[in-house]
Each structure stands twice: as C-alpha cells, then as structure tokens.
Amino acid sequence: MSKDIIKFNNVCKTYVTMEGETEALRNINLSIREGEFIAILGPSGCGKTTILSLLAGLISPTSGSITIWNKEVKSTSQNVGYMLQHDYLLNWRTIKQNIMLGLEILKQNTKENRDYALELLDEMNLLPFQNYYAHQLSGGMRQRVALVRTLAIKPYILLLDEPFSALDYTTRLRLEDLVSETLRKRNKTAILVTHDIAEAISMADRIIIMATSPGRIKREIEVPPPLRDPLPFSSRKVPEFQKYFQLIWREMNENENESIQK
C-alpha cells in the first residue's frame, strides 16, 4: 500500500459576499494515496469544484487544513495540474503555443520542456495539428490539447473538473480511456469531479459520494479490482458494473430526498 499524498483535515469553506454567506463545505476529511484515482460524485452545489480549487491553492479554507506530502497548501504549485470543464484554449494562439502556456507562466519554457510537451501532443495523435488554431479542431481534439497543456508542466496530481461533460457521448468514452491510460502510465494521482455515475465507476479506484447544503462527504466506496483494472470502456462491460451503479444510484437519490425534506 502506497503512502497518503493528499490529506484534508476537517476542512470547512464558507463563501461570503455582500448578500450573505454560503457554507460550501463542512468537515471534509479525506486521504488520497499516491497513484490513486478518486472520483467525487454528487449533485450540483455540493462543493465538488470547491474541493478542487482548495487543493489547487486557488482559494484557502475557512478552517481546517489541506496537505500535500505533509506540506500545507498555501498557493498554487506545479505539483498540481488542473483541467477545467471546458478546454479554454486561447483562440489567438496556435495549438503548439497553447500547450506551452503553463511552461511560459512558470518560466520553464526550455527546449527540453517544449519537446516533452510536443511528445505528449504526439501521444494524443495531434502533432500534425500543432500549427492549427483552436477553432479549427473538434471538441474532443480540443480537450486532448487541454490535457497536454495540463500535463506539460509535469504535475504529480491531476484535478479533473468534469472534463468530459461538454463532449458528445462517443468522444467522451474514447477520451475516458485515453485519459485513464495516460495517467496510469505516468502513475499520476488524479481526482475527478463528475455527476456521471458510470464515468465515476469506470474510471476511479475509489468513489466519494457527496451530499449538498452544506457540502459534505456522505459515503466512500472502494471500486473492486475487476472494475478498477480494465480501461474505462471495458469495465463498463463487467457484470459488477450494474451492481455498483445501482448501489450508488440509491445512495445519491437518498441524498436528494434528504435535501428536499429540509
């Protein structure tokens, strides 16, 4: 068993505005092992994205602490790569210039790092498109470019904020496999936020189910090896898949009733 890389200790986050305050997260305790693929599943407004933003160091918790390798997260760091819901490619840059954005900002735009980024692009079969502009590419291609851009800075931890939600179903299935394979090969730790139960089961090693208002962890489910080991598309065919789907479905609907009663 590998060591814990990420730890949430009693993390609470409350957003304050002129209108008032919103409790986004309450008492989050969570440990993530190195190389583990975690899926966070929950209804909208349960603080999924807040968890990622905290981990990325974009915002700080109201109380509690988050540590990566026992060091408290205080600002953004190169250890963490963040992949957003849309590709957000810059339309004034070519694909090649887009994937170098992180390296430029981090002032690591060296020949070696640029070559590495191009290698990744090649791995995604997009090398021939390096001088194209983003609008000339399809949604799936663009999201692959976004993945290259995230991986180009060589993060240890990858945060995936519903990265497939804007894609059509076929592209989505193909991309799930590609992302899983790429991350496994490099032994990256990943946290995927999604509201798609099937996606969570097929991709993750462990699933965190969250409840809303305030956002909190409702249940953790370990995904068993027969579902965990194959690539996402194949694991959808494993018999246990349905069983887990039902289990999680029930769990999530309970959530819903609970919040309606309130």
Added chain:
Amino acid sequence: MRMKTNQSKNNIQNPLPQGGNIIKRYLTRDAKSPAHAEYLKRERIQQLWVRFTQVALLIFLLALWEILTHYRILDPLLFSQPSKIWSMFISMLLKGELHNHIIATVLETIVGFILGTVSGTLIAIVIWWFPFLSRVLDPYLVVLNGMPKVALGPMFIVAFGGGYGGIIAMAIAISIIITTIVVYGSFREVDKNLIKLAKTFGANKRQIFQKIILPASFPTIVSTLKVNVGLAWVGVIVGEFLVSKQGLGYLIIYGFQVFNLTLVFVSLFIVAICASVMYQGVAILENRILRNRG
C-alpha cells in the same frame, strides 16, 4: 463607402453573361464543378450589379445637382456646382494651394487618433490594475463621457494654444474617455475561466494581463480604432473651426465667411476622401490582426 479596384469597374460596362468568352470565364473562375460554376456566376453577377448601381447612383446624383444648379432651380451661389467644384479642386491642386491644408489636417488627425487611442487604453490598463481606482473614478468617467467634448474647446485653446496643440488636444479629448470605458469594459468581460486557467499555473497579475487579458481584448481595442478615426476627424475639424490658420476645417470656415461655397464643397470632398482612406486603412489593419481568430 467602400472603394473598389478597377477590375470590377471594367466589368460593370457589361454585367450580363451573354457577352464573349472572357466575361464568362471571369464569372466562373475557380469553379470546382458545373453546379459550383453556376453558383459563382449568380453570386458574381449579383456583386457586379451592386457595384454598377453604386456608381450609377453617384453619377445620377451628381448629374441632378449639376442640372438643377445649371437651370437655376437651385441657387448655384448657395449650392455651388459639381463642375465648378471639380475645376476649383484641380486648379487649387495644381497651384499647390491644397497641400499644406491637407497635410496639416491629416497629421493632426493621425496624431490625435493615435494619442487618443493609446492613452485611453493606458488609462484602462491602470484602472484594471487598481480596482480601487476604478471604483473611485467611475462617476468621473460617467460625467466626462456624457460631457460634449466640443464644449470644452475654449478651454483647450487657452491651455494648449491656438496652433496644433489645441486642435490635437481636441481630437484626443473626444476619443480618450470612450476608449477608456470601452477597453476597460472589455478587460472586465474576459472569461473568468481563462483567468482561472492562468492562475492554476500560478500566474501573477502581470502575467494574467499579458497572457490573457490583453490578447483577449485585442479585438475590442482594434474596433475602437475604427470608431476613433471618425472621432479624431470630428475633433480636428471642430478645432480648426475654432482657431487655426490652416487645415481643411479652416478652409471650410473661411469659404463660408467669404461666401465661397464652392471652396466649402472642395474641402468637404477632400475630407470625405481622406477620412475614407484612413478608415479603410484601419479596417485592413483590423483584418490583418484578427485574421486567425475563430
């Protein structure tokens, strides 16, 4: 108004396809298939008709003007005459009486236009950088923007003198505030997620501005250029009305004062041409800069 190349003008003489092979070949040039040729032919004939009508309309209006004034239906003292305007234009041009005026006005306009746009953008950058400042300045900008800048003319003459200084100040004043407001607005409208993206890589404020905000706002900045060309012309002409001893605005006022309306029309004609050329120049620049954006 768009200026077009001679090529289309040559074809205007015979816009219908029944003519010789040359015309047919022009109309179906670069066709990929018979159906495509048919489509191109239709589009191009349409295009030629538009050009033809544009030219015909111009000729018609000029002829009408000439005839009405020739037969004294309109008083030529008040409305002048296209033929008189043209001959005065040519004779002034040949005597070299126009050069100085044109150069003075065009230079003032270009300088006013560039300074107005650049300083408006710089102010927008400063306000973006210091959100506190933007909140403080907000009501001031609203008032200044609402103010008719031309009304400040006398102030500029007192402050910057009656020569180029006052005129250029007028041209700047008329465009700077609106540039600031529009460009600052576009800075603020940049997708917050692009900023978040840059932040995930640990970008600082300068990097966010340089890598995201500024390039994302480029289309807006370029489009303010187009507006500012027109505004700079307003500023310069009004400035020249007020003070100058040369320039096209001066010619207009002088012509009016000595009741030489032909001179006024000559000046207006030149202003129209210079302003169109500058506007087209900016439009071409805009195309160049924004060519690759989706």
